Amino acid sequence: MAGMYTLAAGEGEATWFLQNRMVLKATAETTGGAYGLVESTIAPGASPPLHIHRHEDEAFYVLEGEMTFRYDGVDHPAGPGTFVFLPRDVPHTFVVEGDTPARVLTLISPGGGERFFVEGGRTPESEGLPPAGPPDIERMQRAAAVYGSEIVGPPMRPRSRATV
Numbered sequence: 001m002a003g004m005y006t007l008a009a010g011e012g013e014a015t016w017f018l019q020n021r022m023v024l025k026a027t028a029e030t031t032g033g034a035y036g037l038v039e040s041t042i043a044p045g046a047s048p049p050l051h052i053h054r055h056e057d058e059a060f061y062v063l064e065g066e067m068t069f070r071y072d073g074v075d076h077p078a079g080p081g082t083f084v085f086l087p088r089d090v091p092h093t094f095v096v097e098g099d100t101p102a103r104v105l106t107l108i109s110p111g112g113g114e115r116f117f118v119e120g121g122r123t124p125e126s127e128g129l130p131p132a133g134p135p136d137i138e139r140m141q142r143a144a145a146v147y148g149s150e151i152v153g154p155p156m157r158p159r160s161r162a163t164v
Contacts, residue, residue: 041103091153
């Protein structure tokens with residue numbers, strides 16, 4: 001069983017994944033396999049492709065920003081203080097709405113799937129968000145295969161300002 005474990009603000013293994021800066025705060029190794037916890041800053045308009053996790057459930061707690069989560073084809077708005085639970089085996093994605101980044105805590109249970117973001121991402125070159133550019137889809141698909149995830153559709157588009 002894992003013992004007590006602490007990380008201060010700003011500490012943890014960081015990665016750039018798509019348009020996110022992600023910091024692993026807890027991993028399967030530090031929680032005895034129970035869960036992984038990731039703190040993310042996500043660029044405005046950013047959205048991962050529609051995907052399915054086969055091995056773990058995901059839960060999100062929105063700290064800052066406005067987001068829309070899509071779960072099984074239905075959109076759900078989420079602002080600061082919103083908690084979203086997404087069980088495994090159901091297609092889902094999200095998008096950051098507006099002009100400011102979102103900050104989110106993601107709980108992955110059981111632990112282990114948090115390594116997908118490291119293997120599918122890249123080492124940050126700075127403290128901020130990654131520069132805009134096309135994702136390395138092949139790298140992400142290789143990591144998805146290892147971690148039991150499937151990409152099943154395109155990313156979401158943010159709502160237009162006229163509809164916000």
